[in-house]
Amino acid sequence: MEQKKNEMEEAKVNQETEISELNREVAEQRDIVSKLRNSCSGQEEKNERLVSEVSQYKDNVDRVMQERSEAQKSLDGEKKKVEDLMLTISDREKTIKETEKELGKLRSERDNVSEKNEVMESRLESLEKEKDVMQKNLVEALKKIHDWEAKFESEGAKLKRALAMLKNTAALVSSKSEGKEEVVANDHKLGKEIQPYVVELDAIQNAFRNKEKMVGDLKQQVESLHKVAEAQKKKSFWTLVSSATTIIAAASVAYVAKGR
Known part of the structure; x- marks a missing residue:
């Protein structure tokens, strides 16, 4: 009995030891659980933090992404501006080159125009000198023309007087009038140049006086002389008078020869 009792007590002691050990383990486990709870609480706070x-990082990332997107848009806009600016610069450079080319042409044309102006100025100066010379020559020519006109008027008047003298001579011969011969001889208006011819005409009048047959021939000579005078008004008066004298003298000689 005692052995059984001892065994029971020993079993009881063992159980109590085991219970004590279990309590100790339970306490340790509780302590661990408490620590774990405390740790979990801290971890939860940490997790919440x-x-x-x-969340803050995400917000920051979103903000940064938005800022990045805006910055990218701004950068794209700046790139577009730069591209447009580069295109504008390229166009300006092209325009500048074309302008420089046009300026080169204009300079060349200006130089050509300057050379032409110099040539034209030189030519103009030469023309001015030529004009002055021509004006001087024109004045001299007009003076000569005026002198010639005056001379021709004077010569024409003398020619008319000479024709009148010849007609008078013919009239004297035709009318057989000796008194009328002095009409020609005394015509002092004909000038000193005519006087030698007047003497010859007097001789002709004496040769043909009272010769009725010569009247017709003399009239024909007068008409021929009149035609010659009309056709050659611009020729020298003295050439005409000399021709007339030669014609009349030849006719006189021919008639005298026939009369003999």
């Missing part, structure tokens, strides 16, 4: 930080 991390979640908050993550």
Whole structure:
């Protein structure tokens, strides 16, 4: 009995030891659970803090992404502006080159125009000198023309007087009038140049006086002389008078020869 009792007590002691050990383990486990709870509580706070930080990071990332997107848009806009500016610069450079080319042409044309102007000025100066010379020559020519006109008028008047003298001679011969011969001889208006011819005409009048047959021939000579005078008004008066004298003298000689 005692052995059984001892065994029971020993079993009881063992159970109590086991219970004590279990209590100790339970206490340790509780302590661990408490620590774990405390740790979990801290971890939850940490997790909440991390979640908050993550949320902040996310917000920051979103803000940064938005800023990046805006910056990219701004950069794209700036790139577009730069591209447009480069295109504008290229167009300006092209325009400048074309302008420089046109300026080169204009300079060349200006130089050509300057050379032409110099040539034209030289030519103009030469023409001015030629004009002065021509004006001088024109004045001299007009003076000569005026002198010639005056001379021709004077010569024409003398020619008319000579024709009148010849007609008078013919009239004297035709009418057989000796008194009329002095009409020609005394015509002092004919000038000194005519006087030698007047003497010859007097001789002709004496040769043909009272010769009725010669009247017709003399009239024909007068008409021929009149035609010659009309056709050659611009020729020298003295040439005409000399021709007339020669014609009349030849006719006189021919008639005298016939009369003999």
